[in-house]
Amino acid sequence: MRLPSFLTRGLCLVATLASIIAVANADSVEPEILVVVTFPESNPFSHVVNGERNQIFLAIENKSDRNVTLQSVGGSFHHPETGVLVKNTTSHAYGVPLLEGAKLQIPYVFYSEFKTGDLRLTIWLDHTTEGEKYRVIAYDSIVTIVEPEMAWFDLKLISTYLIVAAMLGGASYYAYLTYFPTPKIKNPKRRQEGNAPAATATGTSTTGYDEDWIPEHHLKKPKARKAAVNSGEEPSAGETSTAEGRKRKTRK
Secondary structure (H helix, E strand, O other), X not given: XXXXXXXXXXXXXXXXXXXXXXXXXXXXXOOOEEEEEEOOOOOOOOEEEOOOOEEEEEEEEEOOOOOEEEEEEEEEEEOOOOOOEEEEOOOEEEEEEEOOOOEEEEEEEEOOOOOOEEEEEEEXXXXXXXXXXXXXXXXXXXXXXXXXXXXXXXXXXXXXXXHHHHHHHHHHHHHHHHHOOOOOOOOHHHHHHHHHHHHHHOOOOOOOOOOOOOOHHHOOOOHHHHHHHHOOOOOOXXXXXXXXXXXXXXXX
């Protein structure tokens, strides 16, 4: 039995439309991208440290039959019970192509400044294929916010303390010199030098008595001569005659 021509044409048209719809549905299906997030080995308990550089690694695998492009990676912190957004993390752009069946591992760095406790951390990855943009949730779990450990020999902390102590010491010394100046000490040597000419003008020697009325032979002044004799030098002719004259006067 032979089918009518119009029925045959109708069946062909239905088959064609079914194939077109199947292709369209296949194109609209999101590519299968597998993402696994891991913390470093130094952070086995998945702690997020305040004020420090927190790093995680994203192992990405393209399990679809299409090529995709990794656009960016971002994240956010949420309340662990209510899910209310606390703060978004920094988003990093990559723009790396990921071919069909390819694998790739990329790092993601973020910072935390929250109160210590538990928060829900969500990490996502945005990728595009054939002009369409998709988002994959890479990580969604509870993490613990902790403060950094205090080290006794922290060079940064010690240098900060030294700088602050030096600044405070300099300011204190300047304030002391400004409001409590040191008194000026008078020099006693200058005072003695100033009184010496007055004693000479009155005719009084430094010995404390007047030597004008004492005979010359009673004055013990020829120290230079004694020093010369003690040193072994012979006295000059003038000194010898003067000494002999004094001896004659004494004998008379």
